Each structure stands twice: as structure tokens, then as C-alpha cells.
Amino acid sequence: MDSIFSPSTPILIVATLLIALVPILLHFLIFKSSAAAASIPKFLILGPSGSGKTSLCLWFEKGPEEGAVVAATQTSQTTLSLECGLPASICASCSQYRSENDPSLQKEVKRFFMVDTPGHAKLRHIAMAELDKPKVRGLIFVVDSADDMTKVAEYLHDVLLALQKRAGKEKISLLIACNKNDLFTALPATRIKAMLEKEITRIRESRAKGLRDSGVAGVDAVDADDENEWLGEGGKGEFKMEMMEEVGVDVTFKGGSVGKGDCAHWRQWLGRCL
Amino acid sequence: MLDSFEVVSTSGVVLWSKKYAPVNPAVINALISDIFIEDRVQSGSDRKWYKKDSYTLKWRTANDFGLIFVAVYSSLLHLTWIDELLDTVKKLFIALYGDQLKKPHISTIECHFDEYFESRVRELEKKAGGPAKALVHNIAHGKDECWGEAPPIPGMMRHQSKPGTPALHKPGSPVPPFGLATPPAHSRPNTPGVLTAKGRPTPKGRRGGKGANGDEGAQTGKKKGGKKMRKWTADGLADEDDDDSVLDYSAAGRTSGSSDDESNGNAGKLEYIMQEEWGKKTSGGEFVLKDLDEEVNALLQEADADDKAKNSTDSGIGAGAFAYFRNIVGGKVLTKVDLEKPMAAMLDHLLRKNVAREAAIQVCETVEKSLVGQKTGNFQSIENTVKAAIEASLLKILTPTTSLDLLREIQNKKSQSRPYVISIVGVNGVGKSTNLSKICFFLLQNKFKVLIAACDTFRSGAVEQLRVHARNLKELSEREGGVVELYEKGYGKDAANIARDAVNHAEGEGFDVVLIDTAGRRHNDQRLMSSLEKFAKFAMPDKILMVGEALVGTDSVLQARNFNSAFGAGRSLDGFIISKCDTVGDMIGTLISMVFATGIPVLFLGTGQNYQDLRTLNTTWAVKLLMS
Numbered sequence: 001m002d003s004i005f006s007p008s009t010p011i012l013i014v015a016t017l018l019i020a021l022v023p024i025l026l027h028f029l030i031f032k033s034s035a036a037a038a039s040i041p042k043f044l045i046l047g048p049s050g051s052g053k054t055s056l057c058l059w060f061e062k063g064p065e066e067g068a069v070v071a072a073t074q075t076s077q078t079t080l081s082l083e084c085g086l087p088a089s090i091c092a093s094c095s096q097y098r099s100e101n102d103p104s105l106q107k108e109v110k111r112f113f114m115v116d117t118p119g120h121a122k123l124r125h126i127a128m129a130e131l132d133k134p135k136v137r138g139l140i141f142v143v144d145s146a147d148d149m150t151k152v153a154e155y156l157h158d159v160l161l162a163l164q165k166r167a168g169k170e171k172i173s174l175l176i177a178c179n180k181n182d183l184f185t186a187l188p189a190t191r192i193k194a195m196l197e198k199e200i201t202r203i204r205e206s207r208a209k210g211l212r213d214s215g216v217a218g219v220d221a222v223d224a225d226d227e228n229e230w231l232g233e234g235g236k237g238e239f240k241m242e243m244m245e246e247v248g249v250d251v252t253f254k255g256g257s258v259g260k261g262d263c264a265h266w267r268q269w270l271g272r273c274l
Numbered sequence: 275m276l277d278s279f280e281v282v283s284t285s286g287v288v289l290w291s292k293k294y295a296p297v298n299p300a301v302i303n304a305l306i307s308d309i310f311i312e313d314r315v316q317s318g319s320d321r322k323w324y325k326k327d328s329y330t331l332k333w334r335t336a337n338d339f340g341l342i343f344v345a346v347y348s349s350l351l352h353l354t355w356i357d358e359l360l361d362t363v364k365k366l367f368i369a370l371y372g373d374q375l376k377k378p379h380i381s382t383i384e385c386h387f388d389e390y391f392e393s394r395v396r397e398l399e400k401k402a403g404g405p406a407k408a409l410v411h412n413i414a415h416g417k418d419e420c421w422g423e424a425p426p427i428p429g430m431m432r433h434q435s436k437p438g439t440p441a442l443h444k445p446g447s448p449v450p451p452f453g454l455a456t457p458p459a460h461s462r463p464n465t466p467g468v469l470t471a472k473g474r475p476t477p478k479g480r481r482g483g484k485g486a487n488g489d490e491g492a493q494t495g496k497k498k499g500g501k502k503m504r505k506w507t508a509d510g511l512a513d514e515d516d517d518d519s520v521l522d523y524s525a526a527g528r529t530s531g532s533s534d535d536e537s538n539g540n541a542g543k544l545e546y547i548m549q550e551e552w553g554k555k556t557s558g559g560e561f562v563l564k565d566l567d568e569e570v571n572a573l574l575q576e577a578d579a580d581d582k583a584k585n586s587t588d589s590g591i592g593a594g595a596f597a598y599f600r601n602i603v604g605g606k607v608l609t610k611v612d613l614e615k616p617m618a619a620m621l622d623h624l625l626r627k628n629v630a631r632e633a634a635i636q637v638c639e640t641v642e643k644s645l646v647g648q649k650t651g652n653f654q655s656i657e658n659t660v661k662a663a664i665e666a667s668l669l670k671i672l673t674p675t676t677s678l679d680l681l682r683e684i685q686n687k688k689s690q691s692r693p694y695v696i697s698i699v700g701v702n703g704v705g706k707s708t709n710l711s712k713i714c715f716f717l718l719q720n721k722f723k724v725l726i727a728a729c730d731t732f733r734s735g736a737v738e739q740l741r742v743h744a745r746n747l748k749e750l751s752e753r754e755g756g757v758v759e760l761y762e763k764g765y766g767k768d769a770a771n772i773a774r775d776a777v778n779h780a781e782g783e784g785f786d787v788v789l790i791d792t793a794g795r796r797h798n799d800q801r802l803m804s805s806l807e808k809f810a811k812f813a814m815p816d817k818i819l820m821v822g823e824a825l826v827g828t829d830s831v832l833q834a835r836n837f838n839s840a841f842g843a844g845r846s847l848d849g850f851i852i853s854k855c856d857t858v859g860d861m862i863g864t865l866i867s868m869v870f871a872t873g874i875p876v877l878f879l880g881t882g883q884n885y886q887d888l889r890t891l892n893t894t895w896a897v898k899l900l901m902s
Binding site: 029030049050054057058061071072073074075076077078079080081082083113116118120121122123124125150151154202203206207209210211212213214215 | 280282283284285286287288289291299302303306307310311312340378379380381382652669670673674675676677679680681682685686716719720855878879881888889890891892894895896
């Protein structure tokens with residue numbers, strides 16, 4: 001009995017060490033991964049399969065190198081998160097009042113995370129889950145300029161609806177990157193905008209008229225639900241991208257081509273967001 | 275012969291690829307979306323191969339690194355060594371570049387894998403006998419050119435202590451003119467000479483310094499494995515210093531000879547040096563490769579030894595306690611043994627939810643395959659990890675790949691003269707007519723002109739039943755502005771002909787939608803099922819929907835499959851209507867079984883006895899019920 005209560009040096013040392021080290025170890029175990037990533041803004045890349053999301057993500061990572069060759073890509077199954085830098089030649093909006101000749105500006109490279117999401121219809125829930133995460137500064141919705149817009153519009157509608165539902169939180173910018181505009185059948189960005197708006201108008205109408213889904217429980221929930229599911233301003237009429245500004249989403253359409261390395265517009269947009 | 279080999283990460287980046295013949299990237303895309311995302315198994319393949327446009331594809335996955343290794347070859351050939359190649363390449367690739375792959379936030383890795391891969395292919399082909407000839411010829415051919423540009427080989431090799439590995443280009447050391455006798459590197463990937471040319475950091479590597487450093491780190495690790503190689507470096511001259519001397523020598527040779535003779539002279543001298551130093555016979559160009567083969571073998575053995583060591587440590591008692599701790603804290607690498615118990619529990623759970631046994635087993639198998647080798651998250655037990663994975667898998671199965679917006683499709687079709695034709699098929703007594711009238715009610719509410727065609731000319735009372743429905747719907751929709759009519763031709767006539775006449779009639783009268791009711795049929799009765807093909811040809815429905823009961827159990831898989839294949843080549847079902855969902859509570863496993871068996875989405879759920887009791891499927895709701 002005595003031996004239990006009498007202090008002995010080795011046991012004391014071990015006990016002290018344990019008390020000191022266990023919290024520290026736990027801290028490292030839990031916060032190690034999240035600490036570094038916390039302070040850097042994040043951009044999400046969404047869009048249908050085959051529109052060039054992964055290539056775009058890789059292109060941004062290559063960043064300043066001109067004529068850099070982007071690796072070939074295949075259909076993605078998981079997200080790809082890359083740390084990218086904006087070259088000094090692009091002026092980020094946060095440093096717009098600084099002198100161009102400021103030597104510190106030349107050296108400084110704006111860092112941000114680019115998160116690529118899979119575009120396959122079965123895996124879109126991954127992208128939607130990423131949307132809800134904090135620290136998302138902007139979205140890039142990549143569209144194949146030569147693609148059928150009726151299919152694209154559906155995904156875009158869901159994304160916009162998700163953004164509308166999170167309204168009231170911080171402002172978010174959305175770039176519709178009309179990729180592959182070097183193709184012969186490619187449409188100009190303005191035309192794509194018009195087509196998408198028209199298509200979304202039809203989608204939201206047919207959604208409103210459509211059947212209730214099996215998740216809705218009672219009759220009471222239905223009315224409240226209907227209002228939430230209506231994209232843009234209430235009432236009939238055309239859907240316009242400008243309506244999204246009311247809920248803090250700023251939509252920009254810009255054309256370009258990853259394959260040809262023509263991404264200047266998109267990079268400038270990034271600069272404005274940072 | 276192999277057409278193409280690719281190492282793709284699950285995030286979609288091609289880390290390394292080797293193309294022997296141009297292969298459309300859509301082939302591998304199809305593999306990924308069909309096998310990995312949609313989980314479509316081609317009949318008879320048993321998940322071992324995948325055929326697409328005259329190509330056969332085989333693959334291996336490395337879940338811990340998120341890699342897929344794909345080999346593409348022509349279906350005409352019967353290559354027996356592909357499986358072995360995939361296995362060894364997987365081991366090699368991970369042994370060489372595992373460190374780089376573990377880093378977060380990286381997309382591409384610095385890899386110079388070509389030589390290793392070549393050596394494996396050659397060895398396996400030799401083992402199999404036959405097609406190696408072309409390659410051997412290539413090697414012999416490449417030999418001369420190798421001598422032509424040989425000067426850098428001894429220097430750089432000794433510096434790196436092995437041939438063909440990513441050599442760092444030292445800015446200080448004199449680099450002999452590669453261009454003199456070297457054709458473009460990519461033109462003949464088999465020659466040893468190219469190895470050095472490729473060894474220099476390619477412009478691909480964006481993170482020049484960083485990547486190269488990582489590479490060096492990887493190499494030091496490798497050196498331990500390739501001990502035999504050191505032997506020849508050591509018994510020649512003192513290793514670090516003489517690379518300079520040899521390089522000097524080569525430079526001297528260059529200055530002395532004229533530009534054309536020089537390469538030949540150099541070649542002669544070099545051959546001499548190489549023979550001396552390396553102490554290996556120069557029978558053909560193979561001696562360089564032999565070293566590589568040895569290194570490759572050493573690496574493979576090391577990987578095997580690692581695997582064994584891992585297995586043996588896992589079984590210890592102390593390791594058991596540690597594993598228990600890991601199970602609580604997370605970060606445990608999952609093995610097949612760990613997963614056995616939770617997987618069996620999950621299988622039981624799914625079966626209790628009325629998922630057909632076949633579907634449940636396959637879901638569990640794919641999830642298990644995708645989990646082996648993965649690490650559990652922080653403070654996540656194996657059970658939770660398995661549960662989350664099953665949940666994700668179920669969600670993936672139920673999520674449709676195409677748009678299910680029926681209204682929009684009908685709206686789009688309205689501009690054409692032909693009406694939108696929907697036909698409904700199914701086993702006897704599942705509720706075809708009832709669900710047809712529910713859909714009709716829904717369409718009427720949206721002010722469409724609907725024609726119901728009574729093509730069940732077999733069961734007595736079927737036409738009368740539809741007539742009652744039509745009368746009710748007419749009364750209900752009068753205020754709403756919809757129009758509904760019944761097209762009937764009595765009993766005993768051929769259903770396909772009636773369907774065609776109904777569509778023609780609707781076209782003439784300006785109807786928007788035609789709903790065709792068919793006779794119920796047993797899915798394993800060839801005689802009854804065969805008439806469906808003619809029916810599809812005559813009526814040309816835009817949508818063929820199959821009604822399935824939520825009550826049905828194991829049979830659901832076969833029902834879905836047989837109906838799906840009954841419409842002939844090039845036509846399949848477009849969607850399911852799962853009826854009587856209100857009668858089963860949370861046991862909605864039939865949804866999973868049917869969708870899993872065919873990959874066709876669920877369009878509607880029947881949830882009650884009234885016309886308005888029709889719902890679209892909310893996937894998250896369904897998954898929640900299934901996992902509860």
C-alpha cells in the first residue's frame with residue numbers, strides 16, 4: 001500500500017511527461033492538416049464531364065510558365081486540390097492601390113487553392129458538398145462551348161440554386177468559363193449566356209410544375225419548399241443571370257481555351273477575386 | 275502487342291503513359307465511367323476485363339495512392355502476360371514514386387518510368403515467347419546510335435550509379451552534343467541510348483528544384499535495393515571522382531576527331547571502356563538493360579518483402595493492441611481481414627432492407643475493393659468508414675446519369691408533329707394501369723392533351739379498367755384544362771399494331787402525349803417477352819418505363835434484366851416506376867436491386883392509392899432509409 005502512495009522519481013517523470021505530451025500530440029494529430037490550409041482562399045471548379053475542368057486546374061497550377069504543357073487527363077472520380085499562384089503580372093484586386101513599381105509587389109505571388117471536382121452525373125454530390133464548405137471565394141463553372149446547352153443548364157441550375165440557398169453568407173463570384181472556344185462549332189460566350197438563361201427559365205418552370213419528391217414529408221412543408229426551389233426572382237418571366245446578384249452571386253461569362261493556352265480572361269477574373 | 279499503358283490518378287490526371295499505337299482517350303474514359311463510376315459489369319467479364327471498340331482493357335487499382343493502372347490492347351490478340359505486367363508495374367511504380375505520391379496538393383510527379391516499363395514488357399514477352407522479336411530488333415538497331423551518343427553514358431551513369439534513371443543535369447559538367455547522332459528521343463523508345471537523353475529533367479517538370487529533389491530522395495531509397503549495380507561501379511575506378519575524368523576524356527575525344535569520325539572513334543573507345551569497367555559481355559545491346567532488369571527485380575523483391583513484413587507485424591500481439599488503439603484514433607490502413615466483419619454486418623443489413631442478395635453482395639464487394647489499402651480518417655472506426663462508403667456507393671447507384679425531367683422533354687417534343695410516346699411494361703399485377711393513370715393525371719395537371727392506348731388485349735377487364743380511369747381523369751381534369759381520351763380496339767388483337775395505330779391517331783388529332791398500357795407478362799417466359807421487340811419497333815416509344823413492385827425481393831434483379839434486354843438490340847428501358855412503396859416502410863431495397871442490375875434510373879415512386887400519389891425519387895431520402 002505504501003508503495004503506491006510514496007512518490008518515486010521515475011514514475012513522477014513518466015507521469016509529468018505524459019501529462020505534458022498527450023495534449024500536444026493530440027493537437028498535432030487533429031490540427032496538423034487543417035492548420036496550413038486555413039488561411040488561403042479556395043476556388044472550386046465545377047462543370048459537366050469532359051468540359052476540361054481537370055486540365056484547367058492543372059493549367060492554373062503551372063501558372064506563370066508560358067507554354068507549359070499540361071498533362072493529359074481522364075475522367076475524374078475524386079476531387080483534386082492544388083495550390084496555385086497568381087503571377088505577379090496580374091494585379092490582384094487587394095493590391096490595386098499599390099504602385100506598379102513597388103518592388104514587394106513584383107515578388108509577391110498570390111496563393112490560392114484550386115479544387116477540381118468530378119463532373120460525372122453520379123458524382124456531382126461531391127461538388128455540391130464542396131460548395132457548402134467555408135472559405136470558398138469563387139466558383140469556376142467550365143462549359144464546353146461546342147456542347148449541348150440543355151444538359152449543361154441543368155447542372156448550372158442546381159449549382160445556382162445551391163448558391164441561392166446559402167445566400168446571406170459571404171459574397172461569392174461565379175465565372176462561367178466557356179472552354180474550347182477554338183473549336184469550329186464553338187459558340188461565343190454571349191450566345192452561351194443567352195442559351196443558358198433560356199434553358200434555365202424552362203427548367204425552373206418545369207421543376208415548379210413537376211412532381212414532389214419522395215423526401216417531402218407533410219403537406220405543410222410543401223409550400224415553404226416551393227419558394228425555396230424557385231431560382232431567381234419570384235414571378236413569371238425570363239431568368240437572367242443578373243438576378244443572382246441579389247443573393248450575392250456575381251456571374252461573369254468569359255471564353256477561352258485550355259488546350260490553346262488561352263486563359264488570360266480567366267486569370268484576370270481570378271485576380272479580381274483575390 | 276500492347277497498344278497503350280496508362281497510370282491515371284483517381285482525380286483524373288495521367289501521371290505516366292506509354293503509347294505504342296494511337297488510342298482514343300475516350301476508350302479509357304469509358305472504362306473509368308463504366309467500371310469505376312457506374313459499376314457496369316460487362317457480361318462474362320467478372321470485373322477482370324473491359325471491352326470497348328475493338329480494344330480490351332485490363333486494370334489494377336492502388337487505393338492507398340489513388341491510382342489506376344490501365345493496359346489497353348487489341349481484342350484480337352490474346353496476351354497472357356498482361357495481368358503479370360499490371361501487377362509488377364503497379365509494385366514498381368509505387369516503390370519508385372510512392373514518396374512523391376503521398377504529398378498533398380500535387381498533380382503531377384517527376385517520373386521517368388519508361389525504361390523500367392520497357393524492361394518489364396521485354397522480360398514478360400520473352401517469357402511468353404513470340405512477339406518479342408520486334409523489340410529485340412529494335413534494341414539491336416538502337417545499339418549503334420547508342421554508341422554514337424555514348425560519351426555521356428559512363429559519366430552520367432556513374433554519377434547516378436545506374437543507367438536510365440532520372441539523371442540530374444549538372445550545369446557545370448560538359449554535356450556532349452546529343453544532337454549529332456541522335457534522332458528525336460520519342461521516335462524509338464526502346465533504345466538504351468535514349469535512356470540518358472530522357473534522363474535529363476524534361477520541361478514538363480514545373481517544380482524543377484522541388485521535383486528533382488524528391489526524385490533524388492526516391493533514388494537514394496532505391497540504391498539500397500540495387501546493390502548489384504554498385505558492384506560494377508566500385509570495382510572499376512573510384513566512383514565519385516572519375517565521372518569528371520571520363521567526361522574530360524570524352525571532351526578530349528571530341529576536340530581531337532573531326533565531327534563525323536569523332537562519333538565512330540568515340541564509339542570504339544567507349545565500347546572498350548564499357549566492357550572493361552562493367553565487366554559484362556556485350557552480346558547485343560542487352561547488357562545495359564540487364565542491369566536495369568536486375569534493379570527492377572531487386573525493387574520488386576523489396577516490395578514483396580515489405581508486404582510480407584507488414585503481414586507478419588500485423589499478426590503480433592503487441593501489434594494487436596496497437597491496432598485496437600488505431601481503430602479508435604483512426605489513421606489505420608485497412609486490410610481485407612479488418613473489413614471482413616463489418617462487411618458481413620453491412621451485407622446482413624442490406625439484405626434486411628430487402629436488397630436482392632446478388633445486388634447486396636456486389637455492392638459490398640465493390641466497396642470492399644475500394645476500401646482495402648485506404649486509411650481511416652481521424653477518430654473514425656472501421657465500422658463508420660465502411661458505413662460511409664456503403665452510403666456513398668448507394669447514393670452513386672441511385673443517382674441518375676441523365677435528366678429525368680419528363681415535362682421538359684415533352685415540352686421540347688411539342689414542336690414536332692409526332693406525339694411523345696410513353697409505354698409501360700411489367701410483370702402481372704404490379705400496377706401498370708394504376709401508375710399509368712397516375713402519370714396521366716400528372717400530365718393533365720400540366721395541361722397536356724393525352725391519349726391512353728389500351729394495348730392489353732389479353733386479360734379480360736383490362737380495357738374496362740382503363741375506361742374507368744379515363745372517365746375519372748376526364749372529370750377531374752375538366753377544370754384544369756387537360757384533355758384525355760382512350761384509344762381501344764377490344765381484345766385478341768395484336769398489341770403492337772394497336773400501339774402503332776394509336777400513335778398515328780394521336781398525331782392526326784394533335785395529342786401531345788400517348789400513354790400505352792401493355793399486358794403484364796412473366797419475365798422468364800420467352801414467348802411472351804419476344805413480342806416486346808416487335809412492340810418497340812412498331813410503337814417507337816420515346817420512353818419505355820417498367821413498373822416494379824417494392825414488395826418483390828430477389829426476383830427484382832432478374833425482372834429488371836430480362837425486361838431491359840427484351841426490346842432488341844439498341845433499345846432498352848428508360849426508367850423504372852417502383853410501385854407500392856407505401857407498403858414496405860423503410861425496406862425499399864428493390865430500388866437498389868433494380869437500378870444496380872441495369873443502371874437504369876428510377877423515374878417515379880408510387881406511394882399510395884390516389885391519383886396524386888406519385889413521387890420522384892429523392893436519393894438522399896432513399897439512402898437514409900436504407901442505412902437506418
